[in-house]
Amino acid sequence: MPKDTILFERNRVTIKEKSPQSETRATPLDEITGTITVIENDRGKFFRFVPLGLEDVMTDDWALINGGHSIVCDKNDGDSVATSSSPLLKFRFHFNLNDLRSVRRHHMVHGIAHMVFILKDGTTLPAFYFNHGGSKELLQKLAQYLPLEKSTQDTRLYIVKDDLQRENSSQSISAFDQLNLFDNSNDIMKRFQGNDSRRTAIERFSRVTNFLKDTFLGQNELISTTENSDRKFECDATALMESFNGDFRESNNDGFEVIYKVDFKKLPDVARGQPLTVKEWQMSFDKDGRIIDVKKLKERIFRGGLVSNVLRRDVWKFLLNYYPWSSTRDDRIELAKQRKSEYHTMKVQWKSINEQQKQKNNLFRDRGSLIEKDVTRTDRTHEYFQGENNVHVKVLYDILMTYNMYNFDLGYVQGMNDLLSPILVIMDDEVDAFWCFVGLMSRMEQNFHMDQLHIKSQLSNLHTLLQFIDAELAKYLVENNANNMYFFFRWMLICFKREFSFDDVMYLWEVIWTDHICRNFELLICLAILISQKTVIMESKFGCTEILKFFNDLSCNLDLDTCLLSAEKLYIQLATHRDIPTSIAKILGLPTGPNQQYLSTVENATYPRKIYTEQPRGTMNLDNSYFRQESEPSLVPVQHETTEAALNDFLQ
Known part of the structure; x- marks a missing residue:
């Protein structure tokens, strides 16, 4: 084993982890204390976090978590597999510094600083709390070895700059491996014959049952396959992607482009209340x-x-x-x-x-x-x-x-x-x-339903809302083959069941079941979370696979009340919008008549609203700083004849 040189060390660092299945919010593993070290050996420089009690447990670089056990694999010997029942092993982290994409440091004048590390493949580590200081020193140490650059949008975020180009075509295929819709602990040790990435992706994808296959293909569509002499199948994944992407089409106005001037006003205080007794x-x-x-x-x-x-x-x-x-x-x-x-x-x-x-x-x-x-x-x-x-x-x-x-x-x-x-x-x-x-x-x-028209429609509605709320982020997803929004598929399918703790899921469900403020409130919850992560996604240059992995890793690391508040603020932004498109109004169940008025929650004000029959190109841009503001947009449409329309009129 290579000899390690310690470049940085800090003990009494804690992770606050919430179990998705715990009935109560406080469990014995809610806080895991350990030591962070940055070490160097002949293989490179590495970050490590080792929980207390595991200092003498010999593992190499990585561990696969299988149910309640940890399968620890030695990279130097692929056949050497040891199983431990220690639940702490899944909190032992080790990665090469070259795999780091970004780090976010939250520092408060009166409070405990914490850091969140995001890797290039989209893996998000839990927050590390520095109870006795040291987060600034760690950041300075990382800056000695990595080209860190502070984000212009979020001063707490530091991006590792590099010139590596992503392979979007391969990402869109391998992203299927990250869905993890339903657990199957036996699958993790299965071996696959052949090295064809398309075949492997489709085979793994099909394990979720034919129901999930039909989600993307449709009930009567087929993926063509050919069989060679080695009996290895080569699947045409292009048909799969085109079938799914075909359901997401952008609509534009012909002849006129609507440009919005955003004027932010004071938003009312939106607050959560005490539970019903x-x-x-x-x-x-x-x-x-x-x-x-x-x-x-x-x-x-x-x-x-x-x-x-x-x-x-x-x-x-x-x-x-x-x-x-x-x-x-x-x-x-x-x-x-x-x-x-x-x-x-x-x-x-x-x-x-x-x-x-x-x-x-x-x-x-x-x-x-x-x-x-x-x-x-x-x-x-x-x-x-x-x-x-x-x-x-x-x-x-x-x-x-x-x-x-x-x-x-x-x-x-x-x-x-x-x-x-x-x-x-x-x-x-x-x-x-x-x-x-x-x-x-x-x-x-x-x-x-086997045809999956509804869930396809809901994912399409998500992208429609995003286009209107944040065109920049919507465009980024299109450019990175992620505009199908299927990183939200599991969230929509089982209503966030895997994304929050058991208690939080019950709380969230009863909130949604009231249908109190609008239809499809769960879509706004998804968008609130997505927009809050905009800076990390875009400045980390995440592709399709990384985005999917990133959102999977958010599971049980989201504050539910914050998500609900942000979603309600999004609703207020949309509901008080004077010129909302028909498509947006229908998704949320808002009035769609041209002379309808919406009774705003803002000081009982009413707004006459123009309803567009087509999706306008103008958008409300709400970055993650929006959720820290109390402001309301008043969007004034200005119509300009497009160059193409003017030219057509001239030639007629």
Whole structure:
């Protein structure tokens, strides 16, 4: 092993990591303390972070995380693989300084400075907190060996400048490997024959099931393949990319170009509220058990969520249409009896199917096998599903099988297990969980249709909104083959289930389910996060693969309240826009008539709004500094005849 020379060392550095499956926000691994060193040997200069207790654990340069275990591989001996059950191993980091793309240093006058490192492949390391100082010294040390340049857009961001050109064509193919839509711990050790990157990308992509393939290809489209004498397949990935990209077309006005002059005014203070309490909930009913003010109640939930899982057990039944909002206490008692009977009737139907009948029904048999496979690995680190022969895993299976009978045309599609899991945790009752899941699927069923028209449309809507809000970033994504927005695919498919902690997911879902301020609020959450990372993405010169990896690494490293605040500010910017295009208004459910007025939340002001039938070329440019401001755009359209239109008129 090469002899290491220590160039920099600082101990008592901590990582604050939030587990996606933890039921509570404070877990034993929330803070990991260790030592940062910068070392040099004959292979180069390297950054290392070693948690306390792992100083004597011998590993080489990298580790693959497989479920709850760490598979540590020695690069000098590809066949040498050791397995350790230490959960701290995944917090041991080691990278070559030449792989660093950017570093962000947050320094407060009264507070603990922290640094975030982003690698050239888009990998984002967790924030390192320097409890006893040293972040400035580390930055100075890095500047001795790397061409660091401070960002002009964000003074906390330092970019490593280099002249390497990205290969966008290869990135668009290898990006499929980064989707990680559904976990399969066995796949990580699989070997693939052949070196063709296109074939490998498609094969790995197809492991997510035919459902995901149809997302990008369409149900009746095929990827042509040829087979050579070595029985290695060469797949035409171009068809895959063209099929998906073909659904994203930009619309422009013919003859006139709309230019906006942005005039920022004072925005109202947008703040999150306290969670709805049990007492408030109890006082929301009249003497017959009917909710008095549904709109006010939804607004309270939107602002602060619900105070406890016990309260969620009651409120979610309304949010998910188990109970109508207008129902009385007696109505709900009768409805619960009726739905319990209906559920058990459907459950008996599939339970009574014998093995001989299963063999004659391939679709039913295959769905049952897929459900059984998926539930055994659904949130198994959550205490509700932990342990061998867990009864709740069996209930999860029974509910999904019953839903397969209830909605046999749709059946079961991978990802539904992720949506059901939090509902079962809250309800802790098989019948109630089933009917709440039915309510959720009534909102999200289109995400799982085989033609995938809805989810394609939602990703297209994301890009349409981005074109209007931030044309510069939208153009950058186009230039880097990322305008299909499929780095948000998992977020949209299972509604951020993998992006936040278990508690935060439940809070986020109940906020979205209120449908309080607009339609498709989840799109604005995606855009708020995307725009907040604009400087890092563009100045780091991320391509398609790096962007996808970068957003995957944001999982469980996002502050939910900040995301919700930023999304609401985006909505206010759009809703108070005087000249909003029809396409934007329809996405958010805003008035689309030419003489409609929108009642703004800003001092009850009303704005006459011109509605364009085509997407204007002018945009609102909101960089990440926007989210630190309190300002409102008033956009005044000015029409100029384009050169092409003027020339056509002249020639006629």
